[in-house]
Amino acid sequence: MIALIFAHPYPDRSRANRALLAAVRDLDGVAVRSLYERYPDFDIDVAAEQRALAEADTVVWQHPMYWYSTPGLLKHWFEKVLARGWAYGEGGTALHGKRCLWVVTTGAGPSAFRPEGMHGHPMEAFVPPVEQTARFCGMRWEEPLVVHGAHTVGDEALAAAAADYRRRLAALLAEARGGDDE
Numbered sequence: 001m002i003a004l005i006f007a008h009p010y011p012d013r014s015r016a017n018r019a020l021l022a023a024v025r026d027l028d029g030v031a032v033r034s035l036y037e038r039y040p041d042f043d044i045d046v047a048a049e050q051r052a053l054a055e056a057d058t059v060v061w062q063h064p065m066y067w068y069s070t071p072g073l074l075k076h077w078f079e080k081v082l083a084r085g086w087a088y089g090e091g092g093t094a095l096h097g098k099r100c101l102w103v104v105t106t107g108a109g110p111s112a113f114r115p116e117g118m119h120g121h122p123m124e125a126f127v128p129p130v131e132q133t134a135r136f137c138g139m140r141w142e143e144p145l146v147v148h149g150a151h152t153v154g155d156e157a158l159a160a161a162a163a164d165y166r167r168r169l170a171a172l173l174a175e176a177r178g179g180d181d182e
């Protein structure tokens with residue numbers, strides 16, 4: 001079972017995240033939690049979120065990159081849901097051993113993520129805060145799925161990324177079930 005935490009403030013206007021989500025949301029075992037639709041006032045139901053995570057083998061965080069990080073509501077979700085005594089610290093073992101997959105889209109193309117590029121650093125420089133959040137909670141970090149140039153990437157390349165996403169989630173589901181899947 002995969003808890004797919006989706007954080008896009010304007011899902012109806014999305015191109016890249018919408019395509020990615022459409023590729024996986026019908027997989028048996030994937031439960032999508034669209035944070036901006038559930039909590040437009042940022043009043044997160046912490047117990048409900050924690051229940052969904054506790055039931056999952058894999059946690060996916062999917063969102064557009066905003067200011068080199070997550071949209072505000074996902075950051076808020078980290079702060080509220082990944083609580084001490086539950087996700088970390090004494091007795092905080094709820095997420096131990098679960099897999100964590102980060103799925104992120106960027107507006108800029110790959111060439112912006114270089115020392116001489118618009119964003120001044122390789123993409124790898126922006127990974128540690130999210131990766132370490134997962135690791136601090138005892139989760140197993142998967143290779144992130146990154147789609148650069150969300151507005152400009154060709155339809156075919158976007159479809160290929162979406163298919164790759166589906167394959168990866170299907171494989172994680174199959175592994176969790178201990179057998180073959182699609």
Ligand SMILES: Cc1cc2nc3c(=O)[nH]c(=O)nc-3n(C[C@H](O)[C@H](O)[C@H](O)COP(=O)(O)O)c2cc1C
Binds near residue numbers: 014065068107
């Ligand atoms: C507030 C805001 C901050 C953003 N920050 C970044 C950024 O730091 N790096 C980047 O490459 N794109 C940035 N973008 C562009 C988004 O990542 C891009 O619009 C998104 O990935 C497109 O995905 P979608 O088609 O699902 O909406 C930002 C966009 C907004 C609105």
